[in-house]
Amino acid sequence: MHEKSGARPPAPNDIRLRKSLDDALTAPHWPEGFVMRLFEHRDAQALHALLEEVFNDGADGAFDDWWPRISGDAEFDPDLCFLVIDGKGLLAGAALCWTSGFVKDLAVHPDSRGHGIGEALMRHVFLTFRDRGAAHVDLKTNMVNNAAAFRLYERLGMIPIAWEG
Template sequence: MHENTIARLPAADDIRLRKLLDDTLTAPHWPQGFVMRAFEYRDAPALHALLEEVFDDGADGPFDEWWPRIAGDAEFDPALCFLAIDGKGLLAGAAPCWISGFVKDLAVHPESRRQGLGEALMRQVFLTFRERGATHVDLKTNIVKNTAAFRLYERLGMIPVDWEG
C-alpha cells in the first residue's frame, strides 16, 4: 500500500475495494455538457479547491503544503489525474490516481452530482489502467460516511479486499 494511504490508517467503516480489469469494461459516457481532459499543472489550485469542497477532511492541508507533497510523490503521474470539466470550463470532478493502480480520490462538485460524472471518471480510470497493463484498480472508501460513493463502486463491480491487497 502506498505511503500516503498508510499515513491515513483505516478508520471505522473504511473498506478497500478492487475492480478487476477484465474484458467486461465499458467506455465512459460523459454527461451532456461535460468533457474529460488530462490534468495540467495549472489545474492544481482548482483540484485542491475541489478536494477542500468535497471532503470532510479537505485536501490534507493548505495548497502550499499539499501541492509539493502530491507533485513530488513518486506515485504521482499527471496523466493519471482525470478531470471532468463543465460547460463553463470549470472543474466539476476529478479522479487523481497513483501509478500503482490506486484511486487516491474521486471527487465530484456538489452542483455536478447525480449526472453520471463519478461513474464516467471511474470507467475512464479502469480503461486507462487496463491499457497500461494493470490487472486491477483499488481504492479506499468509508461505507457509512460515503454511502452514495460506495453504492457507485458496487454498481461498477468493485469488491472488498484485504487492506494489504
Template sequence: MATPDFIALQRDLATPIPAPAWPDGAGLTAFDVADVKAIHALLQRAYANGFGGVTPDWLDWWEALRADSEFEPALCFVAKAEGEVVGFCLCWTSSFVKDLVVAPEWQGQGLGAALLATAMTALRERGASIVQLKVVTANAGARRLYERLGFVA
C-alpha cells in the same frame, strides 16, 4: 472528531469496463498544472462532508503530491464544465484510486462513473490487472457507485 472507518475495494480490470458516459455540459480535459488550485478547492469542497480530507494549503498539497513516488500526471483525470473543474480522479502508479471527487452540484449525473471508467481504462492500458481503492464505510453513495462498476471487498 472520530476517524472514519474505511472499506477496501478492488476490481478486476480483465472484465469489461463501461464506456464513459459524460453528462451534458461536462467532459474530460487533459490535466494542466494551471488547474491545480481549482482541483484542490474541489477536493476541499467534496471532502467537507467528512468522507475524506486534503492538506489545507493548496501549494503544500501540490508539492507533496508532485513529490510522491506514485504520482504521474497521466493518471490525473479532470472533468470540466464551462471551463470550471467539476470532477477529479487521481490514481497512483500502483493502480490505486487515491481520490475521486465530483462537485456537489454535479453529483448523481454520472460524472464520477465516467471519470472512474476513464481511469480504469488507462490503468488497464498500462498493464494493471486490478484497481483498488478505499471508501469511507458510511459513504453510501460512493459505495453504490463502486459496486455498480464491479468493485468488491
C-alpha cells in the same frame, strides 16, 4: 475517498475495494455539457479547491503544503489525473490516481452531482489502467460516511479485499 494506500490504519467502516481489469469493461459516457481532459499544472489550485469542497475535512491542508506533497510523490503522474470540466469551464469532477493503480481521490463538485460524472471517471480510470497493463484498480472508501460512493463502486463491480491488497 482520499488518501494513499496504506498511509494510515483504516478508520471504522473504511473498506478497500478492487476492480479486476480482466472483466469486460464499459467505456465511459460523458454527460452532455461536460468534457474530460488530463490535468495540467495550471489546474493544481482548482483541483485542491475541489478536494477541499468535496471532502471538507481539512486533511489536505493548505495548497502550499498539499501541492508539493502530491506533485513530489513517486506515484504521481499528471497523466493519471482526469478532470471533468463543465460548460462554464469550471472543474466539475476529478479522479487523481497513483501509478500503482490506486484511486487516491474521486471527487465530484456538489453542483455537478447526479449526472454520472463519478461513474464516467471511474470507467475511464479502469480502461486507462488496463491499457497500461494493470491487473486491477484499488481504492479506499468509507461505507457509512461515503455511502453514495460505496454504492457506485459496488455497481461498477468493485469488491472488498484485505487492507494489505
